[in-house]
Amino acid sequence: MADLTKEQADQELAKIRPQLNSWRDAYYTKDAPVVEDNVYDKLYNQLLDLEKMYPELVTSDSPSQEVGDVTLPDFNKVTHDIPMLSMGDVFSEAELADFNDRIEKNVGHEVDYNVELKIDGLSLSLIYENGILVQGSTRGNGTIGENVTENVRTIKDIPQKLSRPLSIEVRGECFMSKKEFLRLNQERENEGQQVFANPRNAAAGSLRQLDPKVTASRKLDTFMYTIVTFDGLNVTTQHGALETLKELGFNVNPTAQVTTGLTGVKNFIERYGEIRDDLDYGIDGVVLKVDDLAIQRELGNTVKVPRWEIAYKFPPEQAES
C-alpha cells in the first residue's frame, strides 16, 4: 500500500475496521460467513499495514486487537476492578426474616426489594467502550477472571454494540437452556464423547473454551442483571437497572418483581419453586436485592458478600429417575 499520510490512513482505517468487524461478527455470531476468507484476509492485511505505519491509530475495537480464532494455550487473565462477589445464602423463611430485620435495623425503615430468579449458570462480566463490546470475562476467583471475549462474541443474545455509545460494565449469568443441553448431550453421545452432567457444567465447559468456534457451535444464553458502572446513565433502583439493561439491548429475565419488605416474597418463592421444572433454564433459588441503589451503597459489603442482597436457595432438584 503506497505510503499514506496519517489523515489518509485514519480515513482508510475508519472504513476498513467496521467492514472487517461486521464480516467477523457474521462469521462468529450468525454462522454465516459473508465473504471468502481471502477477501477478508486481504482487507485485514491492509488494516495491519496501516496500523504498523501509524500505531497511534490502533483502536480497542480494531479486529487486530482481538485474539480471533487463535487457540490459546490458556486463557488471558483479567482483573475485576470491582470484585465479583458471591452472595449469602439462606434456606428458610425464618432466615429470610432475619436478613430483612438486619436491614431494617440498619437503615431504620422498611425497604423495597427487587426479587429475581437465581439462574443456574456462570457469572459473566461484559465491558463496553463507547458502546462497543471490548471484553467478556468469567468471575474466576472474584478478582481475577478469564478473558473469554472471543467466545462471548459468539453468544447471539449479547449485543456487540449497545443502543447508546456508553462506556460501562454489566454483569449477569451465562447459561445453557435445558433444550440445548439435551441436544448437545445427544450429539456427544452419538459421537462417543463424554456427556455433561448438567446444564451448568455444559455452559461452563462451552464458555470456558479455548477455541471460540467450539463455543459458537453451542447455543449459550444470558440473563444480565447488574450495571456495575453507570457513566451516562440515570439509574437509581435495581428494577430501573433491569429496564435500562433491556433498553441497551441485553437479555433480561422477565420475572423480576418489586416488593415492599417481605410482602409478596413468600408467594414469589412458592410460585417459582412450583414451576421450576417447567422453565427452560435452571434456577437454584431466588435473589432478594434492596431495590434502592443508594441504600445498597449505604449498606455496602462484608469482606465476602454484599449486605444488601441474599439468595434464598431451593432444595436441590430431584435427579430425573
Ligand SMILES: NC(=O)c1cc2c(N)ncc(C(N)=O)c2s1
Ligand atoms: N453471585 C451473585 O451475586 C449472583 C448470582 C446470581 C445468579 N446466579 N442468578 C441471578 C442473579 C440475579 N438475578 O441477581 C444472581 S446475583
